[in-house]
Amino acid sequence: MTSLSTGTRREQNKRATKQAIVDAVAQLLRQGADSALTAHQIADAAGISRRTLFNYFPTVDAIYSYPLHQVLDSMVESMGMASNSIPLLESIIQALKSDEVTQQLGQVAHFGAYVIGNEANGCITANVNEWQQATMDVLEKLGHRYPQADSFSIRVLTHALLGAGQAAFDEWMEHIPANQNQSMDISPELLATFHTLVTKAMHTLELGFNHFPLTNTCTSTSKDI
Secondary structure, X not given: OOOOOOOOXXXXXXXXXXXXXXXXXXXXXXXXXXXOOOHHHHHHHHOOOHHHHHXXXXXXXXXXXXXXXXXXXXXXXXXXXXXXXXXXXHHHHHHOOOHHHHHHHHHHHHHXXXXXXXXXXXXXXXXXHHHHHHHHXXXXXXXXXXXXXOHHHHHHHHHXXXXXXXXXXXXXXXXXXXXXXXXXXXXXXXXXXXXHHHHHHHHHHHHOOOOOOOOOOOXXXXXXX
């Protein structure tokens, strides 16, 4: 799994600075930012210059999506540990248990709630683009990790994973009290709930849908389909 203990010293320092910027944004949100955060606010909170901020992130919106990219990187890397004894989805579920990924998932939830709450400021449009970029990144990384797999299977797996994560987030948003969503001081218990939902989503993919409780409430024929 990717961590600050891997890579060159320069890469470690770059990741540490990026994480410090992300942590500064999280702290600003907990303090009750009631409008879209500016680059100046974030840079001041992180103890860096505005120029340095943009050396690490091309836009402010890219900061909000960074934890998502981290989680996806961890998931893709965990797949490399899959084997006959550890199936693919199980390797992802195991990766979700690490403290590092748990923290990243908390920031994914926190920033996602903020983006939803600031729809009027254009955050959603910008982060839809980031989500699409994340999809392309995962497709590319899985293609490199599994060169023998056909591209369609990789595409289906990628969208299944991202779709399951989106379903977990949508479900989680319904757990947030309106007043807490507004203040962005989201409790650790709610963040833990998101972690549980993401894990449950991965378990659902692992089990498949053959067990899905289908119940016919009306009579239909092949002509109706």
